[in-house]
Amino acid sequence: MELISAFLDEFGVLLAVGCWESFLMTAVSCLLAYVIGLPLGTWFHMTKASGLAPNKGVNTVLGWVINIGRSIPFIILLVAIIPFTRLVVGTSLGVQGAIVPLTVSAAPFVARMVEQSLAEVDEGLIEAAHSFGASNFQIVTKVMLKESLPSLVRGAAITFVTLFGYAAMAGTVGAGGLGSIAIRYGYQRWNTAVMIVSVVLCVIFVQVFQTIGDVVARKIDKRRN
Helix, strand or coil: CHHHHHHHHHHHHHHHHHHHHHHHHHHHHHHHHHHHHHHHHHHHHHCCCCCCCCCHHHHHHHHHHHHHHHHCCHHHHHHHCHHHHHHHHCCCCHHHHHHHHHHHHHHHHHHHHHHHHHHCCCHHHHHHHHHCCCCHHHHHHHHHHHHCHHHHHHHHHHHHHHHHHHHHHHHHHCCCHHHHHHHHHHHCCCCHHHHHHHHHHHHHHHHHHHHHHHHHHHHHCCCCC
8 A cells, every 4th residue: 555655646646647638639639530520421421422412523532532541650640740730739749739640640530430320321211301302411410410320429439549549659759648658757767557557547548438439329329229
């Protein structure tokens, strides 16, 4: 108990701040990624040959954008867009500096997940909405997004968990959070306890938010109720 008390006295506040920074980076970038990725994925799905507004040219361009964005490793993207990050938020360090590359990295991933979720919607429901005279906008908002909501929630949980891992990676280059603590106070100072606790906290975060996503998805899934 004395060892635990001494550890908390020395690193407790630091780890608490690291947890908050990691959560803040992940939550804000996840929200912004959906602001970009949700309409992008919806547009991509609608312009497919079997979509509501087929357009081969637009669909091809969107497909390339999404696939190229998903193919760039995060650590490379993090460094490559430092000038853009500085232009947007004024710095490439800290929580603010991490949110931009996290968002840019996650938006194509979100777009692809949204497209796949919308593709799962029963075409019979879409045809029925068409027969009642619904517009494309009404079909997307009141049928497709509503029916795919459980899948979208599961996708959001996966996105959050993925971004949490990216946020820890960003911590190695000055973004803060648990990743930064694990590197600076654990690895570089040969403090195994800090390293282990940082890893355990990351595991707890991932388990909690993945569980929350699964529970919410089951609650709103009418097919299971």
